[in-house]
Amino acid sequence: MVHLSARSLLLAAGILPNLAYGAGLDTAAAAIGKLYFGTATDNPELTDTAYVSQLNNTADFGQITPGNSQKWDATEPSQNTFTFANGDTIAKLAEANGQKLRCHNLVWHNQLPSWVTSGTWTNATLVAALKNHITNVVTHYKGQCYAWDVVNEALNEDGTYRTSIWYETIGEAYIPIAFATAAAADPNVKLYYNDYNIEYSGSKATGAANIVKLIQSYGVKVDGVGLQSHFIVGSTPSQSNQASTMASYTALGVEVAITELDIRMTLPSTDALLAQQSTDYSSTVGACVETKGCVGITIWDWTDKYSWVPSTFSGQGAACPWDANFVKKPAYTGILTALGGTATATSTTTATTVSTSTTSSSTSTSTGVAAHWGQCGGLGWTGPTVCASGYTCTYSNDWYSQCL
Ligand SMILES: O[C@@H]1[C@@H](O)[C@H](O[C@@H]2CO[C@@H](O[C@@H]3CO[C@@H](O)[C@H](O)[C@H]3O)[C@H](O)[C@H]2O)OC[C@H]1O
Numbered sequence: 001m002v003h004l005s006a007r008s009l010l011l012a013a014g015i016l017p018n019l020a021y022g023a024g025l026d027t028a029a030a031a032i033g034k035l036y037f038g039t040a041t042d043n044p045e046l047t048d049t050a051y052v053s054q055l056n057n058t059a060d061f062g063q064i065t066p067g068n069s070q071k072w073d074a075t076e077p078s079q080n081t082f083t084f085a086n087g088d089t090i091a092k093l094a095e096a097n098g099q100k101l102r103c104h105n106l107v108w109h110n111q112l113p114s115w116v117t118s119g120t121w122t123n124a125t126l127v128a129a130l131k132n133h134i135t136n137v138v139t140h141y142k143g144q145c146y147a148w149d150v151v152n153e154a155l156n157e158d159g160t161y162r163t164s165i166w167y168e169t170i171g172e173a174y175i176p177i178a179f180a181t182a183a184a185a186d187p188n189v190k191l192y193y194n195d196y197n198i199e200y201s202g203s204k205a206t207g208a209a210n211i212v213k214l215i216q217s218y219g220v221k222v223d224g225v226g227l228q229s230h231f232i233v234g235s236t237p238s239q240s241n242q243a244s245t246m247a248s249y250t251a252l253g254v255e256v257a258i259t260e261l262d263i264r265m266t267l268p269s270t271d272a273l274l275a276q277q278s279t280d281y282s283s284t285v286g287a288c289v290e291t292k293g294c295v296g297i298t299i300w301d302w303t304d305k306y307s308w309v310p311s312t313f314s315g316q317g318a319a320c321p322w323d324a325n326f327v328k329k330p331a332y333t334g335i336l337t338a339l340g341g342t343a344t345a346t347s348t349t350t351a352t353t354v355s356t357s358t359t360s361s362s363t364s365t366s367t368g369v370a371a372h373w374g375q376c377g378g379l380g381w382t383g384p385t386v387c388a389s390g391y392t393c394t395y396s397n398d399w400y401s402q403c404l
Pocket residue numbers: 042067068152228230260308
């Protein structure tokens with residue numbers, strides 16, 4: 001007697017998507033109820049046609065985060081003079097592809113222009129400057145962002161407040177002030193506190209939970225905690241610790257997301273390090289998968305070619321799921337498997353041809369994919385309903401579709 005698994009039966013009945021065919025990271029994430037799998041990007045690399053081709057691959061990336069172009073130094077380099085061109089380029093790319101935009105960030109101690117860091121401030125004048133910045137930036141992107149990282153990295157490692165122009169001049173109230181100002185400018189966008197080393201239990205995670213409680217105590221909206229997850233191969237917190245820490249945030253009534261995932265190693269990379277990296281990506285993604293309130297995962301750029309790691313951590317790199325030649329590493333398979341997908345190839349990027357224009361509003365077209373779950377429609381699908389020449393968008397049920 002042949003025993004079929006529940007998954008096999010559901011697959012046979014057409015109820016579950018068969019992720020073995022052309023599954024990408026976002027396709028797999030969507031199939032298990034996550035809102036997105038996405039990546040950060042940055043304006044300089046958008047001149048790289050092959051890079052943009054994969055960035056536009058919505059099977060892998062259903063969400064984009066601008067790595068730098070929405071930060072304070074980029075958006076308000078001089079007081080009350082706002083520049084949105086670079087941020088808009090990425091926002092339009094995401095919109096053209098039907099990808100969600102995570103917006104990053106409004107208040108941070110880094111990448112501030114000198115008029116902020118060297119200004120002579122009183123509590124009142126800095127609060128006014130803070131509110132003016134947030135109001136202008138959030139209003140500009142109103143309706144375009146799924147979420148804003150409102151406050152980034154307010155904590156020291158021991159969970160106390162980091163010394164910054166914001167904390168020194170305004171005190172902890174700068175945090176609820178920032179969230180309230182963002183909420184007033186765009187009532188519908190999700191508002192996140194975002195930090196690193198808050199992915200596992202300890203003082204800093206407790207500090208992050210206390211920030212959520214602080215904002216709530218002011219009667220101000222806070223929707224999520226962003227777990228940056230800049231990890232090191234072999235030192236990644238266990239899946240169970242990451243999951244229980246996520247649960248400690250969702251217990252406060254907020255969602256969580258992995259917002260800047262990369263897992264770096266001391267170079268040169270070896271097969272053993274790449275295998276361990278795959279395991280580490282898998283356990284981290286697995287923590288989000290098993291946490292109902294974990295809505296999505298963003299990697300901090302998808303290729304080692306443009307990773308921020310080598311320039312920031314001397315001697316380290318190879319942190320992304322694709323190598324510098326855009327070849328998928330074992331980490332890709334580790335992520336896909338954790339998302340419930342089945343890898344069919346590990347050596348090449350998905351053959352998806354797209355427009356490299358970052359300003360065009362035309363839709364992208366997928367080619368060379370005979371059957372591609374979730375690529376052309378279904379409930380909740382916001383991307384283009386376009387199949388490659390010779391294929392037709394065919395619905396197998398309300399949620400999933402294929403170009404057949
Ligand atoms: O010279 C600068 C260059 O240093 C700058 O690098 C960026 C620094 O920020 C990186 O993102 C952060 C990484 O982790 C968390 O701490 C933050 O939340 C992220 O914003 C980004 O990837 C780097 O490119 O870029 C601009 C250059 O002028």
